[in-house]
Amino acid sequence: MDDLDLIQQVLSGKHEYFAQLVERYQKPLIYFLRGILRDEEEVLDCTQEAFLAAYRNLWKYSSKYTFRAWLYTIARNKAIDLLRKKKKESPVSLNENLIDPQEGPEEVWLAKEQAGQLQEVLDELSEQYRQALYLRYQQEMSYEEMSLVLNIPVSLVKTHLYRGKEKLRQILERRGLDERNGQLVGPTISRGTPL
Structure with missing residues (x-):
């Protein structure tokens, strides 16, 4: 199933389909967030918060952009909020x-x-x-x-x-x-x- 089909399933009440979106984007999203946040625990927390926010606001999603871009936008905003609280910046981390x-x-x-x-x-x-x-x-x-x-x-x-x-x-x-x-x-x- 593509992203739009999965989103439609979730919006129709079949919430278990969101797990497929998480599985599809979790690893690349974690890697992306490592480029913003240095602490691995913060990266994992921010990833979880981004997926939770995406799930709660899935009804607001517009197919004008890909789900991936929408999710990354949410995650980046969460990471920036966290950085503002900590008042620091972090570079990309290769591992x-x-x-x-x-x-x-x-x-x-x-x-x-x-x-x-x-x-x-x-x-x-x-x-x-x-x-x-x-x-x-x-x-x-x-x-x-x-x-x-x-x-x-x-x-x-x-x-x-x-x-x-x-x-x-x-x-x-x-x-x-x-x-x-x-x-x-x-x-x-x-x-x-x-x-």
Whole structure:
């Protein structure tokens, strides 16, 4: 079932169908919120609050935007509210969940090293650029969906993407790293293994 069918089922009284929406979007939403909140407990709480708010307000949902964009907007607003209360900002957090557990020990080690380097590079970007790059390239959202989630005009979404990619390129060049085929390559790291 697609999202709209599930939403119709929930709105018709079959509330158990909402669990399928949670299952479909829980992991990517958690990853998105890690880009805003640093504390894992806060990320999980905010995820739960976003789903609860979406469930309670499902009758307000409009198919003008995808459910995913609507949910991410709710989650981002909840995270921003939490940050305002704490008066702090947090960068994107890459973690070991990105590493394929089917890989051998050398591949896992190399993936961890690359994730660490990528995290350092991403930490140098402003939050607005990190979020825009994540939504576009990890979540494959359209400009319109990103506009809704980030609460900015489409023209500013495009600007954030352009400037974010440019800053990312500059940081990689400054560090002597390059990105090819989605992998960081550059100087060798410990054990003589090239990135």
